[in-house]
Amino acid sequence: MTVIDDPDTRADQVLLETRDLTMHFPIRKGMLGRTVGHVRAVDGVDLTIAAGRTVGLVGESGCGKSTLGRCILRANTPTAGMINYRTADGRVVDLAAMKERELKPYRREIRMVFQDPFSALNPRFTLNQIVGEALRVNHVLPASEIDDRVAALLQRVGLRAEYRHRYPNAFSGGERQRVGIARALALDPRLVVADEAVSALDVSVRAQILNLLRDLQDDSNLTYLFISHDLGTVEYMADEVVVMYVGKVVESGPTAEIYGNPQHPYTEALLSAVPDPDPDAAARAKTDGRGRIVLRGEVADPSKVPTGCPFHPRCFYAQDRCRTEVPALREVRPGRRAACHFAEELELRGIDPTDN
Numbered sequence: 103m104t105v106i107d108d109p110d111t112r113a114d115q116v117l118l119e120t121r122d123l124t125m126h127f128p129i130r131k132g133m134l135g136r137t138v139g140h141v142r143a144v145d146g147v148d149l150t151i152a153a154g155r156t157v158g159l160v161g162e163s164g165c166g167k168s169t170l171g172r173c174i175l176r177a178n179t180p181t182a183g184m185i186n187y188r189t190a191d192g193r194v195v196d197l198a199a200m201k202e203r204e205l206k207p208y209r210r211e212i213r214m215v216f217q218d219p220f221s222a223l224n225p226r227f228t229l230n231q232i233v234g235e236a237l238r239v240n241h242v243l244p245a246s247e248i249d250d251r252v253a254a255l256l257q258r259v260g261l262r263a264e265y266r267h268r269y270p271n272a273f274s275g276g277e278r279q280r281v282g283i284a285r286a287l288a289l290d291p292r293l294v295v296a297d298e299a300v301s302a303l304d305v306s307v308r309a310q311i312l313n314l315l316r317d318l319q320d321d322s323n324l325t326y327l328f329i330s331h332d333l334g335t336v337e338y339m340a341d342e343v344v345v346m347y348v349g350k351v352v353e354s355g356p357t358a359e360i361y362g363n364p365q366h367p368y369t370e371a372l373l374s375a376v377p378d379p380d381p382d383a384a385a386r387a388k389t390d391g392r393g394r395i396v397l398r399g400e401v402a403d404p405s406k407v408p409t410g411c412p413f414h415p416r417c418f419y420a421q422d423r424c425r426t427e428v429p430a431l432r433e434v435r436p437g438r439r440a441a442c443h444f445a446e447e448l449e450l451r452g453i454d455p456t457d458n
């Protein structure tokens with residue numbers, strides 16, 4: 103039984119869950135395109151997203167965050183696993199198993215905000231064309247009403263209605279990202295996947311866009327999967343955090359708990375890269391002298407995943423068992439999951455929320 107079907111959980115609050123979701127890209131070589139291996143971009147991910155909440159997905163570049171988001175959007179067809187989605191009328195459907203034709207209604211309900219507001223908007227189209235495109239293609243409104251709807255959408259994201267006659271190059275990065283958000287909202291989605299949605303923006307503009315996303319969530323009961331490598335942004339946005347490493351979830355739980363009390367060494371290392379004003383932290387032997395844990399080596403290559411715990415070659419706490427035995431993602435305390443053999447024994451350092 104999956105969480106979404108379980109009457110003992112607050113299942114009515116679960117909008118989407120993935121079960122053992124897997125996306126392996128084949129590596130082909132030679133004239134005949136023989137498959138010589140696989141990139142295990144997403145490797146058996148269980149993820150639960152509650153309605154009206156924000157799940158933050160974090161991890162270094164190449165950990166599989168975008169691929170997971172693209173599978174949920176069904177921009178990629180997963181190799182295996184389920185994407186259980188609760189429809190507006192309360193049924194549970196598996197998006198992973200659907201053919202393109204069956205997916206059509208759900209494509210309107212799950213939308214994406216892209217990272218780069220400069221390349222995401224076609225410079226040859228007006229905002230009216232860009233934001234109204236999904237309305238036209240899906241025949242949601244009579245053509246005569248689309249102009250008014252676009253005007254309302256632009257106002258909803260803090261832009262003036264008359265901007266709809268202009269082209270993207272008339273706008274700043276922050277304004278363009280507002281256009282991208284208006285476009286994502288055009289079909290009244292239930293779930294928005296925001297992949298590095300503020301990473302390309304100036305720091306001063308980021309907070310405005312994050313606040314806009316939060317206000318829109320409050321107004322419309324939107325659910326977000328918020329993908330970012332920036333832990334500060336995720337702390338601000340997310341109710342729950344999921345940490346990925348080489349295609350797998352290594353830790354998940356409520357944001358404040360993860361940040362205050364990480365249970366996986368990888369999470370600890372990611373958090374320590376966020377500036378820490380604690381002077382005692384500098385004394386730690388495995389740090390760089392400024393209190394930051396320096397991760398050894400690079401993220402593992404997802405086509406050559408290390409044996410045992412995929413994080414063990416970089417882990418300061420690794421022991422023999424970690425080199426041979428894959429740690430299961432398990433509940434280490436109520437509401438908290440971690441994939442570390444020694445989660446209960448390690449005393450890992452988090453970020454004191456009062457420091458921020």
Ligand SMILES: Nc1ncnc2c1ncn2[C@@H]1O[C@H](COP(=O)(O)OP(=O)(O)OP(=O)(O)O)[C@@H](O)[C@H]1O
Nearest residue numbers: 127141143161162163164165166167168169170404
């Ligand atoms: N279409 C594809 N074909 C082959 N490999 C791919 C494809 N898309 C992604 N990958 C590989 O899958 C792995 C995960 O990539 P992904 O973009 O999902 O990671 P990410 O955590 O989102 O990183 P980033 O923040 O840099 O986008 C990487 O090794 C990437 O090279």
